[in-house]
Structure formats: structure tokens, C-alpha cells
Amino acid sequence: MGDLPAVIVSGIVSGSAYALLALGIVIIFRSTDTVNFAIGDIGTLAVFMTATMIAAGLPIWLGLIAAIVIAGLLGIITERTLIRPLGHSRNYVFIALVVTIGLGLLIHAGIFVGWGTRPQAFPVLIEGTVKMFGIALTWNKILAAGIAAVAMIAIAWFFKKTPFGIAMRATADDPVAARMVGIDSGRVAAIAWFLGCGIAAIASFFLAADTSLNPNLTLSPLFRAFAGVFLGGLTSMAGAVIGGFTIGVLDNVAGRYISASYRDTMVFAIIVLVLFIRPAGVLGAGRKERV
Amino acid sequence: MSPANMRRLAIIIAGIALAIVVGPYRMVGDYVQFIVAALSFYFIAVLSVNMLAGLCGIWSLGHTAYMAIGAYTAANLTKMGVPVEVIVLASISLSFVVGYILGLSAGRFSVLYFGLLTMALALAGTEIIGHWTAVTGGDDGMKVGKAITLFWPQPIETKNAAMICVILATLAYLVGEAVTNSQLGRRWLAVKGQRIASMSIGLKPHVENATAFGMSAAIASLAGIGMAFSMAYIDPVAFSLDSGVTLIVGTVVGGIGSTLGAVVGSAFITAVPELARDAQAIANFVYGGAMIAVLLFLGEGIVPAIRHRIRHWKGRDKVNTNVPRQAVDAEAMTKLVSELMPPARHTLSLNAVSVQFSGLKALDDVTFDIAPGTAVGLIGPNGAGKTSLLNVLSGFYKPLASTTVKLGDADILALPPSGRAALGMGRTFQHAELFPELTIRQMLLTVAALGRPLRRANQIALNEPEAVAERIIGGLGLAPYADYMPSELPFGVQKVADIGRVLAIGASVVSMDEPFSGLDEHERSELRAILRGMRSAGVSILIIDHAVQEVLSLADKVVVLDFGKMLATGEPDSIRRNPEVMKAYFGSSHHVEPSPEISTKEPANG
Numbered sequence A: 001m002g003d004l005p006a007v008i009v010s011g012i013v014s015g016s017a018y019a020l021l022a023l024g025i026v027i028i029f030r031s032t033d034t035v036n037f038a039i040g041d042i043g044t045l046a047v048f049m050t051a052t053m054i055a056a057g058l059p060i061w062l063g064l065i066a067a068i069v070i071a072g073l074l075g076i077i078t079e080r081t082l083i084r085p086l087g088h089s090r091n092y093v094f095i096a097l098v099v100t101i102g103l104g105l106l107i108h109a110g111i112f113v114g115w116g117t118r119p120q121a122f123p124v125l126i127e128g129t130v131k132m133f134g135i136a137l138t139w140n141k142i143l144a145a146g147i148a149a150v151a152m153i154a155i156a157w158f159f160k161k162t163p164f165g166i167a168m169r170a171t172a173d174d175p176v177a178a179r180m181v182g183i184d185s186g187r188v189a190a191i192a193w194f195l196g197c198g199i200a201a202i203a204s205f206f207l208a209a210d211t212s213l214n215p216n217l218t219l220s221p222l223f224r225a226f227a228g229v230f231l232g233g234l235t236s237m238a239g240a241v242i243g244g245f246t247i248g249v250l251d252n253v254a255g256r257y258i259s260a261s262y263r264d265t266m267v268f269a270i271i272v273l274v275l276f277i278r279p280a281g282v283l284g285a286g287r288k289e290r291v
Numbered sequence B: 001m002s003p004a005n006m007r008r009l010a011i012i013i014a015g016i017a018l019a020i021v022v023g024p025y026r027m028v029g030d031y032v033q034f035i036v037a038a039l040s041f042y043f044i045a046v047l048s049v050n051m052l053a054g055l056c057g058i059w060s061l062g063h064t065a066y067m068a069i070g071a072y073t074a075a076n077l078t079k080m081g082v083p084v085e086v087i088v089l090a091s092i093s094l095s096f097v098v099g100y101i102l103g104l105s106a107g108r109f110s111v112l113y114f115g116l117l118t119m120a121l122a123l124a125g126t127e128i129i130g131h132w133t134a135v136t137g138g139d140d141g142m143k144v145g146k147a148i149t150l151f152w153p154q155p156i157e158t159k160n161a162a163m164i165c166v167i168l169a170t171l172a173y174l175v176g177e178a179v180t181n182s183q184l185g186r187r188w189l190a191v192k193g194q195r196i197a198s199m200s201i202g203l204k205p206h207v208e209n210a211t212a213f214g215m216s217a218a219i220a221s222l223a224g225i226g227m228a229f230s231m232a233y234i235d236p237v238a239f240s241l242d243s244g245v246t247l248i249v250g251t252v253v254g255g256i257g258s259t260l261g262a263v264v265g266s267a268f269i270t271a272v273p274e275l276a277r278d279a280q281a282i283a284n285f286v287y288g289g290a291m292i293a294v295l296l297f298l299g300e301g302i303v304p305a306i307r308h309r310i311r312h313w314k315g316r317d318k319v320n321t322n323v324p325r326q327a328v329d330a331e332a333m334t335k336l337v338s339e340l341m342p343p344a345r346h347t348l349s350l351n352a353v354s355v356q357f358s359g360l361k362a363l364d365d366v367t368f369d370i371a372p373g374t375a376v377g378l379i380g381p382n383g384a385g386k387t388s389l390l391n392v393l394s395g396f397y398k399p400l401a402s403t404t405v406k407l408g409d410a411d412i413l414a415l416p417p418s419g420r421a422a423l424g425m426g427r428t429f430q431h432a433e434l435f436p437e438l439t440i441r442q443m444l445l446t447v448a449a450l451g452r453p454l455r456r457a458n459q460i461a462l463n464e465p466e467a468v469a470e471r472i473i474g475g476l477g478l479a480p481y482a483d484y485m486p487s488e489l490p491f492g493v494q495k496v497a498d499i500g501r502v503l504a505i506g507a508s509v510v511s512m513d514e515p516f517s518g519l520d521e522h523e524r525s526e527l528r529a530i531l532r533g534m535r536s537a538g539v540s541i542l543i544i545d546h547a548v549q550e551v552l553s554l555a556d557k558v559v560v561l562d563f564g565k566m567l568a569t570g571e572p573d574s575i576r577r578n579p580e581v582m583k584a585y586f587g588s589s590h591h592v593e594p595s596p597e598i599s600t601k602e603p604a605n606g
Helices: A004-032 A039-055 A060-086 A092-115 A139-161 A163-173 A175-180 A185-210 A219-232 A237-257 A260-277 B003-022 B030-056 B064-079 B084-104 B111-131 B159-180 B183-193 B195-200 B205-231 B241-254 B259-275 B280-298 B302-313 B330-340 B386-394 B417-422 B440-450 B452-457 B465-475 B491-505 B521-536 B548-554 B572-576 B579-586
Strands: A129-132 A135-138 B348-357 B360-370 B375-379 B404-407 B425-428 B509-513 B540-544 B557-562 B565-570
Touching: A004 A039, A004 A060, A004 A135, A004 A139, A004 A163, A004 A185, A004 A219, A004 A237, A039 A060, A039 A092, A039 A185, A039 A219, A060 A092, A060 A185, A060 B280, A092 B111, A092 B241, A092 B280, A129 A139, A135 A139, A139 A163, A139 A185, A139 A237, A163 A175, A163 A185, A175 A185, A219 A237, A219 A260, A219 B111, A237 A260, A260 B111, B003 B030, B003 B159, B030 B064, B030 B159, B030 B183, B030 B205, B030 B241, B030 B259, B064 B084, B064 B111, B064 B205, B064 B241, B084 B205, B111 B241, B159 B183, B159 B205, B159 B259, B183 B195, B183 B205, B183 B440, B195 B205, B195 B417, B241 B259, B241 B280, B241 B302, B259 B280, B259 B302, B280 B302, B330 B465, B330 B491, B330 B521, B348 B386, B360 B386, B360 B540, B360 B557, B360 B565, B375 B386, B375 B521, B375 B548, B386 B417, B386 B425, B386 B509, B386 B540, B417 B425, B425 B491, B440 B452, B440 B465, B440 B491, B465 B491, B491 B521, B521 B540, B521 B548, B548 B572, B557 B572, B557 B579, B565 B572, B565 B579
Parallel strands: B375 B540, B375 B557, B425 B509, B509 B540
Antiparallel strands: A129 A135, B348 B360, B348 B404, B557 B565
16 A cells, blocks of 8 residues: 555546536536536537647647636526526426536537547647656646646635625525625626636646547546535535545545446445435535425 | 227237237338337337436436346346246346335435436446446447247347337336326325425335336336347447436437327437438437427427427316305315214324424423314414424424324324324325325325225225215315316415315324415315314314414314413413413403404304
8 A cells, every 4th residue: 555645646636627627516506506517518618629729829828718718608608598598497407407418419519520539639738747656747737736726716715705706605595685685696697607617628628638638528527526516515615626636536546446447336336325324415505395 | 998998908009010010020121120129129218217207306317227237137148048028027126126226215315416326327337337247248248149038939030129129118108108197106296296295195205216216227127128139239338328318318308207208209319310320420419409409498398398289279278266166064064074084083192392403492392282083273473383393293303302292102203204194194284285296186086095094994984096086076166176287276276175185195183284374265264164074073183373363263272382382271262361372472462352253163063
């Protein structure tokens, strides 16, 4: 077990992508009660678009910003055109989920049509590797983890300190009361979708830089992000982040010491175990039923 | 022959005819055989997902796991020369057990969490299939032998396996229709629509969910068997999350909770990839686009939307609320109640009932008895703890350990809500809480069927669910509303129907949460007659209401709560004059004079 620190560090590094995606899922869920299944695909599409721009000469740093903005705008469009028209029917929560699954299929198909089926090379932000606890980590990964941390702190600041962030939290807690005191629920939804999809784009960007750019870029990370959301609870932003990192570490530890070929199964087992002990997640609010 | 049986017969004949056409006599070409086979096994799979979503509100993205159980059972058992019939039995049993266990947990989570959990199951399932080479052949897949059946001399060729698929699909269709139109399906709809109210009529939601999930899983495994025999080769791709999503597409597009919808949905998911053979991306475009379009514009899927239009077009959309009302006949009400509800035999005794919500004591040491056949009124200002007390009685709140509640010798608190219903405890709800997807008649039928053992134990002559439901519909004047969904009915009618529900269960100890609120004068006098009828039939009643006059004039004993504590208890007259009650409840110590129209109590046993 001598390599345990190394396994944990690389777990944290890969966990930062899961944590970002999980945070995006929770921000969107809290504001519009929608589990956005297409969040990874929106991020991936934005990165495909920026890859084309980077190939045409856009500096890579601007590319990252462009990806965030594009994904955020795609998020706003999605909310306006697909989610808001659903209204609030009885099965709303699941219907909205299914709509985003449909959107995911569309985006997926769109990427195939636009960029073909082959994975594409994607530029790396910084070349080189560094040795840490006896393993080699690429600077790219470390930078990714760093930017993820910055993004998370920025999000936390936004929700804690800015008036609009506080208004958004109020809306998540009690939408009706928030509307009564004059908070514009449409703007809250738009900003939440922008933020959620924007940070998903950060995750997609670094996943692409880490391997290569392909349409299934976020499939497996999204599954782990959901596992993280389960752990932390769908309503807790801090929980989602902690959950994402935890899954990253557990996934790596289990993959190293138990079996490398049953990683999804073990992530699944962890989710099931946690949910049986705490159905609303470790930090999530309990479900209340009124009689 | 009844229309339902005619339908069944027609389906069986059509199924057999199609099976012969695509069977070994080579009446059609290979391609048609293949398409019919695919349609059949997709139909089975979509039906299993559709049934679960429609009847239980449980969405599964992981049903491909059960298809895999069917397919790999078929592949492995044919190698040993086991006939199809045995394979079918083996895989439905196995899938039922696995599904039942998973389904038990469904009630613990919200629809959303459970949906995501089944998604995780699909991913884990694919991984297990990919690595468990001994049983599944791993990522390379495995060959499936020819099907051997007890009814055919030679093994069935792969292309002729379309016959097996059609027969399995016919079976699945019959099972699906039977479940949807039976007591079982109605019970699931009750649990889906009103979990709490369903427990109060004796249902155990987790067991109902588990049974439904188990049955649905068993049906899905049939799809896997059909798939295995008609493809001759199976690999993990067929059971991936993508396929699970495809089944959801089929369910949503065809229409949730409709067997015919499953036919349309499976036709859609079979046809699209066939028509877009050379461009997989186009199939995904169509899937995604259709899914979004249906949900945005049709809401409920193709078949229910068409049905809705037809119904609208026939002009049978709105309930006629302008029904002339019959005068309330107190004697008839008494007769109705005594025909359906057995007299209470035991005293319900509440001892030191205390409930604490973190810091707040909602109920503090509340103690009183309800003697058999008496009516106890519970009054108190808002926040006094009245509804909390009712929720302790029905089993939805857990009181502190010092509390005891007994019906005769039976310790009520040790029982789950469903167990309390079995002892004859019933309740009504402040907001009626009818089952949103059952008509009034269907609800009464369902509840009457659940009330059978109770009525039998109490030797009540009227016991057939149909007869009980008819009696209640007639007796409560619900006939014009009986075939409508609760949401289509005025609130007062819903509350009367809620009382019909306790009549149908055959309860002998009834708690009522604000029965008078929201009723018009006619409905109030109807309710008074019902309550008097219950008393003279010997039913014990606990009534909570803000209509203090009504409570004071009906109850034998009144308990006054204030801030969770018992303020006073006694006969209505003494409560009326109790200055402390006046102060807490009305803010002054004026006497509450009974209003003239309801002050005259009916003579006992009236």
C-alpha cells in the first residue's frame, strides 16, 4: 500500500472534473428542479466549437473563456426553449430529465455530423509533468485541478456574498416567497443555467486536454459526477463538490487495490450503500411529505 | 362475452396468426421475419418500462439489465439443451427476484434518485457483462444456440425465432392489459398518486412497488430471450445505457401508461434505425427530436394525446355540476353506514401522547379515551397539535417513547399504517387526498376489495367489491360523478368521496381531519347525517374541526388542545361554558351559544 498517497492525489486530480460537473448539476437543479442530463454534452459541444476556433488561431486561454461563454449561452437557450415551456405538471421533474436526455442525443448526433466520429487532438495548456509522491502528474492535470478550485471558490463567493447570488439561494429555498419579494425568477433560472453549463465546459475542456476530444468525453465522468451528487445530496453545492472529489478518490483507490475492470460497478456499489444509509445524500435535505 | 374478453380473444388470435405467418412455413421473407422479431422484443421491453412508469411512477433507465438476464440465461441454457419453455420460467423467476429486491428500495427515494440509480445499474450491468467472460463471453459476446421447444419436433432456426418473439409479445400484451385493468394496477395507481392515503387504506407502498418492479423486470427478461434467439449472437452493446435510453424514448413517444402506447413506441424505435441504416447520427437526431417534440407539444405521448382529443371531440370532457340534489335523508344515511361499517368493539385509548419536532413539543402528554360507538371532538386553535395527533394515530408521525396508544389490547404504535387499517382504523383527510389517477368508482372498487377481510371478519353481509362500490355511489349521491377523475370534480364532491373511501374500507374507528371545511350547506347537512349514522351504527369517531358549533353539537365528548397541551375535556355543554377554553380559543370568555338550526340533537339511535 506504499503508493496510497499517490493514488489519492491522482484521485483528487481526476475528482476535480467530477466535482465541477456535480456542482453544475446541483446549481441547475436548485434553481429549476431540473436534472440536466445534457450538461456534459453541452460542455463537450462548446469545447468542439472552441477547438475549431483554436485551430484557426485563437489563443488557448481565450479558448477556455470562449468555451465557458458558449456553454453558458447554450444553457440559457436550453432553459428558455425546452425547460420553461414544460410548465409545472405533475411529473415535471422526470419529464424535464427526459427532455434533457433527448437534448443530449441531439447534441451527440450534431457533433457526429459536424466533426465526424474520430477523436480529435486537443492542445494542452501547459506541457510537461511533475513528480509527486512517486507518480508523474501532468502539469495540465494540476492546472485543471487549480482552475477547478478557483471556479468553485468563485461560485461560492457569488452565492455567499453577491446580492444576486443570495437572491438565487432564496429562490431555491422558497420560489413562491422569492417571487413575492420581487426576485425575477426568469433571470435566476438563466443565470443558474449559464453558471451550471459554464463550469461543465471547464470540466470538458480539461478532460479533452487530458486525453483527446471525442463526443463521449463526459460520459463516464458524468456518471461519476452523479455519484458525487448522490453522496452529497442534490440540493447541497458543498456536498456536490465534496462528493465529486470523494468519488474521484474512492474510484481510484478501488481501481488500484480491488479490481481495475469493475470500476463502474464499484462506484455503483458505493452509491447504493450510501443511499441506503442516507436516502437524501450525506449533506442533502430530507424529503418531507405533508399530510 | 364481455368486451374485455373479446379484446383478449382478438389479441390471442392475432398473435397466433402472426406467429404462424413469420414461423417455419416460410410465408414471408427473412427481412420481414427480422423486423417482426425486432418489433416484438422491443414491444415487450418498452411495455415493461411503460407499465412501471405509468402505473407506479417509477422510471427505470436500467431495464436493459433484465433483458440481459433473459438473453444470457437463454444463451447458456440452450447450450445444455434446455427447452425454451424452461428458459422462460427460469429467467422470469430470476428477474422477478432481482427486480423485487431493487424495487423494495424504490419507495425510499424520490422518483429522480431512483431513476438515476437505475441508470447506474445499467452502467454497472454493462461492465459486469463485459468482464464476466465465463457466463457472458465478455465484450466479444457469445453465440446463442437454436431454440428447442416442447411443441415442435426440430430446433427452431434463428430466422424463424420471430415466431417465439411474437408469442412472447402476445403473452406480454395480455399480462400488461390484465395488470392495468385489475385490482393490482389500481392499487399501484393509488400508491403512485397518494402514498399517504394509500397507507391509510391498508396498502404497503414498498411491497406494491417491489411487486410492480419485479413483474416489470420479469417481462423485460422475455424481451431478452426473444432478442437472443432471433439475433443468434449477443454482446454487451445491446444492453448498454444507450439501449436503456432508447426504451425510455419508446415509452415517452408512444405514451406513458398505455399498452397501445407501447406498441406505437416500439414501432418507432424499431423503424427509426432501420430507416436510417447508413447514418446512425440521423437515428439519434430523430430520437432526440421526437422525444423533445412529444414532451413539449403532446405532453403525454402519442396514444394518450389522441385518446384525449377523441374524448374532447365527443364532448364528454367536463363534468355536469348542475345535478339536482336530493334532500338529505338522515335515515337512509344511517342505513347506508350500518350496512357497511361494523360497530366498534374496543376502546381506543391514547395515553401520554407526546410528539417533538426538534425543539418544539407539538403534543405534550395528551391522554383521552374513545369508548366504542362514541364521538369525540378535538378542537383547538391553529397550531394546537390536532393534525399531529391524527398523524400519530394513522402512523405517519412517531411519538416519544412514553406514549402508548391501544385499541382494546392491540398496541397501535407497534403497527405500520397498513396494519392499523387492518384493525379497522380509518381516516379522512382535510384536502380529501383522493387518488388522482382513479375515477371515484375505481377508487371505491379498489378500497372495497381491500376492505373484504375486515368486513368478512365482522360478518357484514354486503361484501362483493362491486356491490359495495355501487351501494356507496348510490347512497352518497355520487352517481353523476362516479366515472370522473378527482381533479375534474368540485372540492365538496371530493370530500364526500373521501368519506365514501372510509365506508368502503369498512372501518369501525374513524378519524376525520376537518371534514366540514370546504363544504357547502347541502354537503354539510349530508355530512351531519353521515356522522349521526356512524354513531348510531356504533362506529367510534374522532373528529377534528374548526367548525366548533358542528363539533359541539355532534360529539359526546370534547377535548380541547392548546399549544400541544390538553386544556380541557368534557361534555360539549361543559366545554361551552369553560372560561379557560373561551380565552384560549376565542380570545374572550363569551359563551358559545349553539346556533338554532343545529342545536336540536337527534334523538339517540335516531
